[in-house]
Amino acid sequence: MSNDFYISSILPYSGIIIKICRAYTDSQEDFEDYYQEVCLQIWRSRDKFRGDAKWSTWIYRLTLNICLTLIKKKKRHREHYDSDYKIQNEIVEDEHTFSDESLNLLYDAIKQLSEIDRAVILLYLEEKPNKEIADIIGVTPNNIGVRINRIKERLKKILDGKIN
């Protein structure tokens, strides 16, 4: 990947990639691996961007797809090789943290959601309109509104009393 491409086309949107990759990883090492893989795939797929959507939307979609693929691969690998594989939804202790404790708690709560719900809430928190979220996730906009409310309720329950 050329330095120019990274600086001009990826770095301005690195915040998006960081936020998504953080939500799908439990360690700094995994986070860096996911981030690198996303950057690499953006660079490799750059010719497929036709300008139908905004570059940022395209990056969102690609980042989510790559994270979901990597998490599936990792799960398969763990199921195959690790007999101590932790079952889905079990809370895995997070090694990497933000300086803001509330944000850490919110991320921990988000990680307890299903993979698709994680994607939905991340996009919602990034203030993406329902139509765009629906477009990225591949469901109807009506469905997204209901889903967001349900996810927010779940997050509130998980965070209940933890954040003031």
Next chain:
Amino acid sequence: MEKSIESIWKEGFLDSNAMVAPKLNNLYNQKSIHIIDKFKRMFKINLIALVVFSFIILIVSFFSKIPVMGILMFILFNVIVIVNKRLFKGLNTIDKNVSSYEYLKSFDTWMKDQIAVNYKMSKYIYPYIFIALVSGFWFSNPFRETLNRLFGNYQPYMVFDVPVFWAIGMLLMVILLAIFGGRIYKWDLNIVYGHILKKLDELIADMEDLRA
């Protein structure tokens, strides 16, 4: 008062440290190691499978009263394993203390050499397998008895105790397999290692693109 998740999100990311992107160092290091390790694992498993299969076929052939085939197949599979084990040793001599690009290029060179050796061998392997199969049946008593029952007193023209039409058919098949053995091997290789070889080519192409 409890904060909303929206405000936690916004305020949390106001801190510039939360948005520091990791440096893209050694982008291909992990990938190179991963792809080569995966190949090594598959290669070892395939060699073990060949040894196991050679024993199974040997035992089954004795029970099925076609021991000639079993013995010939056993010899063949173990020769393939010995040759490939020697080739595999060459893979372990590749220096890992070089750049990812050089490491992958060395692996690619080893891979091409290995494929070339097996490609040449395949021109003999497939005809050999065919001969082993046919001989196995030809020298088995139950098969001869079945032929006798089917053809009765029909006595075709014989060459070295083999009916001439049988010999011509076999010869044609052996020639065809010798001609197409290499292609059959490439087809087989593609099924087993195609995915890894494609990834390897992509990685090297990426790296060459960067170096250009």
